Amino acid sequence: MDNARETGSDLNPRFDRDGLITAVVTDAASGDVLMLAHMNAQALALTVETGLAHFWSRSRQSLWKKGETSGNMLAVEDLRIDCDQDAVWIKARASGPACHTGARSCFYRRVTASGLEPIDAAG
Amino acid sequence: MDNARETGSDLNPRFDRDGLITAVVTDAASGDVLMLAHMNAQALALTVETGLAHFWSRSRQSLWKKGETSGNMLAVEDLRIDCDQDAVWIKARASGPACHTGARSCFYRRVTASGLEPIDAAG
Numbered sequence: 001m002d003n004a005r006e007t008g009s010d011l012n013p014r015f016d017r018d019g020l021i022t023a024v025v026t027d028a029a030s031g032d033v034l035m036l037a038h039m040n041a042q043a044l045a046l047t048v049e050t051g052l053a054h055f056w057s058r059s060r061q062s063l064w065k066k067g068e069t070s071g072n073m074l075a076v077e078d079l080r081i082d083c084d085q086d087a088v089w090i091k092a093r094a095s096g097p098a099c100h101t102g103a104r105s106c107f108y109r110r111v112t113a114s115g116l117e118p119i120d121a122a123g
Numbered sequence: 124m125d126n127a128r129e130t131g132s133d134l135n136p137r138f139d140r141d142g143l144i145t146a147v148v149t150d151a152a153s154g155d156v157l158m159l160a161h162m163n164a165q166a167l168a169l170t171v172e173t174g175l176a177h178f179w180s181r182s183r184q185s186l187w188k189k190g191e192t193s194g195n196m197l198a199v200e201d202l203r204i205d206c207d208q209d210a211v212w213i214k215a216r217a218s219g220p221a222c223h224t225g226a227r228s229c230f231y232r233r234v235t236a237s238g239l240e241p242i243d244a245a246g
């Protein structure tokens with residue numbers, strides 16, 4: 001393990017073979033996980049610079065400013081990076097549903113031994 | 124997009140080319156993101172079955188029961204899956220530091236325009 005990467009103060013993301021790190025977005029108010037996406041170097045730089053979450057869309061293979069078309073942007077309240085710098089955690093204020101399905105969070109189903117159960121939207 | 128996968132009640136994880144999905148662990152009490160790891164089918168099944176978080180270690184290429192050596196297990200309070208079933212969110216009670224560095228959370232540094240800043244452990 002690269003010790004400087006774990007203990008240092010230099011941003012040195014460990015991008016995967018596709019040039020990406022993982023980004024987890026939580027709701028700054030509720031603490032709920034809203035979505036999970038990926039960032040390349042440019043998306044990370046733009047997120048830091050603008051305070052709005054940017055990702056790399058693997059399906060479209062393009063830079064993706066969250067909310068650019070839907071209007072549901074994610075304003076960054078806090079941005080953190082993990083020990084080995086291959087993941088970031090964004091605490092955000094969401095201006096609308098984070099999920100493309102219209103759900104507030106992408107994690108709208110519970111995994112149980114007998115299958116998936118929808119989460120009460122108020123839950 | 125596979126509609127049944129997004130709206131249905133069948134567990135049908137979309138494993139990546141390495142046979143993995145991403146797992147985000149948050150602290151059930153504080154809502155903080157503790158760690159991010161990966162699961163293969165067996166790790167997911169064992170997590171559901173035992174109520175303790177299991178992962179797949181990409182570095183060791185082996186099944187990994189979190190806390191098996193450190194004692195710092197993660198007891199699952201809630202397990203959710205996202206819209207396209209390539210990520211799960213575990214709300215857990217942590218019996219100790221989640222990070223191998225000894226930190227409570229792997230996300231112990233803030234990303235700023237001028238580099239990384241350590242987070243106050245009490246913060």
